[in-house]
Amino acid sequence: MTTVDTVRSKHDNGLGFFAWSHNQNQVWKGSLDCISFEQGAIKDKLLALNKPCYIVKVAGKIGVTNDGYLSPLDQNTTATVELLLSVPPLRIQQLGDPNFLTFHGVKYAYVTGAMAGGIASEEMVIALGKEQILSSFGAGGLSPDRLESAINQIQQALPNGPYAFNLIHSPNEPAIERRAVDLYLKYQVRTVEASAFLDLTANIVYYRAAGLSLNASNQIEIKNKVIAKISRREVATKFLQPAPARILKELVEQGLISELQATLAAKVPMADDITVEADSGGHTDNRPLVCLLPSIIALRDEIQAQYHYEKPIRIGVAGGIGTPHSALAAFMMGAAYIMTGSINQSCVESGACEYTKKLLAQAEMADMMMAPAADMFEMGVKLQVLKRGTMFPMRAQKLYELYRAYDSIEDIPLAEREKLEKQVFRKTIAEVWEGTAAYLSQKNPEKLGKAVNNPKLKMAVIFRWYLGLSSRWSSTGEKGREVDYQIWCGPAMGGFNDWVRGSYLSEQNNRHVVDVAYQIMTGAAFLYRIQSLKIQGLQMSDYYSQYHPVHTANFSGLI
Numbered sequence: 001m002t003t004v005d006t007v008r009s010k011h012d013n014g015l016g017f018f019a020w021s022h023n024q025n026q027v028w029k030g031s032l033d034c035i036s037f038e039q040g041a042i043k044d045k046l047l048a049l050n051k052p053c054y055i056v057k058v059a060g061k062i063g064v065t066n067d068g069y070l071s072p073l074d075q076n077t078t079a080t081v082e083l084l085l086s087v088p089p090l091r092i093q094q095l096g097d098p099n100f101l102t103f104h105g106v107k108y109a110y111v112t113g114a115m116a117g118g119i120a121s122e123e124m125v126i127a128l129g130k131e132q133i134l135s136s137f138g139a140g141g142l143s144p145d146r147l148e149s150a151i152n153q154i155q156q157a158l159p160n161g162p163y164a165f166n167l168i169h170s171p172n173e174p175a176i177e178r179r180a181v182d183l184y185l186k187y188q189v190r191t192v193e194a195s196a197f198l199d200l201t202a203n204i205v206y207y208r209a210a211g212l213s214l215n216a217s218n219q220i221e222i223k224n225k226v227i228a229k230i231s232r233r234e235v236a237t238k239f240l241q242p243a244p245a246r247i248l249k250e251l252v253e254q255g256l257i258s259e260l261q262a263t264l265a266a267k268v269p270m271a272d273d274i275t276v277e278a279d280s281g282g283h284t285d286n287r288p289l290v291c292l293l294p295s296i297i298a299l300r301d302e303i304q305a306q307y308h309y310e311k312p313i314r315i316g317v318a319g320g321i322g323t324p325h326s327a328l329a330a331f332m333m334g335a336a337y338i339m340t341g342s343i344n345q346s347c348v349e350s351g352a353c354e355y356t357k358k359l360l361a362q363a364e365m366a367d368m369m370m371a372p373a374a375d376m377f378e379m380g381v382k383l384q385v386l387k388r389g390t391m392f393p394m395r396a397q398k399l400y401e402l403y404r405a406y407d408s409i410e411d412i413p414l415a416e417r418e419k420l421e422k423q424v425f426r427k428t429i430a431e432v433w434e435g436t437a438a439y440l441s442q443k444n445p446e447k448l449g450k451a452v453n454n455p456k457l458k459m460a461v462i463f464r465w466y467l468g469l470s471s472r473w474s475s476t477g478e479k480g481r482e483v484d485y486q487i488w489c490g491p492a493m494g495g496f497n498d499w500v501r502g503s504y505l506s507e508q509n510n511r512h513v514v515d516v517a518y519q520i521m522t523g524a525a526f527l528y529r530i531q532s533l534k535i536q537g538l539q540m541s542d543y544y545s546q547y548h549p550v551h552t553a554n555f556s557g558l559i
Ligand SMILES: Cc1cc2nc3c(=O)[nH]c(=O)nc-3n(C[C@H](O)[C@H](O)[C@H](O)COP(=O)(O)O)c2cc1C
Pocket: 112, 113, 114, 115, 116, 117, 119, 138, 139, 140, 166, 168, 193, 194, 195, 196, 229, 277, 279, 280, 281, 282, 283, 318, 319, 320, 321, 339, 340, 341, 342, 343, 345, 487, 488, 489, 490, 491, 492
């Protein structure tokens, strides 16, 4: 271990690279030939993360090497090379919580979050899973048949994982949530990403408890892992605690879980991991990560002190992660893992159409805005979408304003209605209602009955036709409807585009999810190295501290 001397002397190599001398209780030993003094070569040495990095001074010049070794200073040593600073090797597996890696059987503390409607596609989950990176399939909004087919395809490609499936809370349609749980239990899907929960439901408790048993050593075995995505302390609390006794009792009474499972469920938390979601694409509370993460970590600590779980719950982060810098910031704040979302939608493997990916690749930080959400339209819930290149957010906002201002479609002034029919729906309101009624008569006759007798609800149902379809148009690439594409996206996309500008990743056809994950994690490890050198007193120009993605044909197993 070297320590920074209180009285330091400055060394300058003339390349914008200054270092402060260390308290020298060690010397560097090795061949002078392996020391680099030239800019490009120095950068390469800093980038060699799997090797240590020694900053040395030879004949008044500062150089960098990855070779040689440190040895204790003894009286007889007369070193021609002065050791200024050193940093150890840094593998990207070292970022985050090592327990996350073992628990999920993954290589990196990096996860890709679910994106509804299969935008987080089978292809995406499989590509990442093959590299031992956890990815959550976007089950939200898909039919049970489509979900079942995704489970089959993913399990066939990844018989030993890793993969996760999204279990999204459906407040209005609990049957949908239940059907997903039934499929996950039937096919032994062992990891779910639970999201949009405001409170625990019997469905998520059923999934968790049904996977509990005692092993031969009488220890609780958790087969069904839960990663809960939250943005509020109240909801985090529910997942940090064991399942409520009331729900467990009901499940036992219904014969869905055993008495033993109910007893075990009272001893383990509802989730193994909590993803704290800050300002993200899609549904978001727009909270800043720097405020939210410490608060949830403190909450976890409080609850851990109360329950003394054998395996403490890990806290990861999502929302705004799109660069090595944001990834490193999250790890340095104590995140056990990072989750990305928006940036993956622009990748080759995403279920979004080409046109959408192109818009995403051009997006800048300020090109996003909050727009009314289809699922909770009447409640005024909003989600974060792309505004550049699409009229969706403005049109959806207009629909919400009309909904607020009038009690029925008929109350809306004729001129406004005509505008809606011509510009937004491109159909008459009567035609939209006819189509919607036909759909609801199949899917939700009860709702149809209510809408027929409630003009305000009927208006909401008509407006939601547009809000629902606009997401699908962005996935299927509906021609002629480009201006109406609803594209969920957060500022992370703009951050990513800024970072990759001028590199091969600026072209969306080069964006592969595995590569993006690798570049972000490698960049984060590199920036960590740079920051630790800076903290020790090394001053360097921007040239050395920037990490630009460089195409690596086959990075698998490199680091
Ligand atoms: C297009 C899109 C669809 C999403 N759909 C879902 C979803 O169905 N379920 C879910 O839990 N999260 C969903 N998310 C959130 C992501 O899983 C992830 O948590 C979030 O995007 C991370 O923040 P970021 O967008 O800033 O990277 C979605 C995000 C996007 C961009």
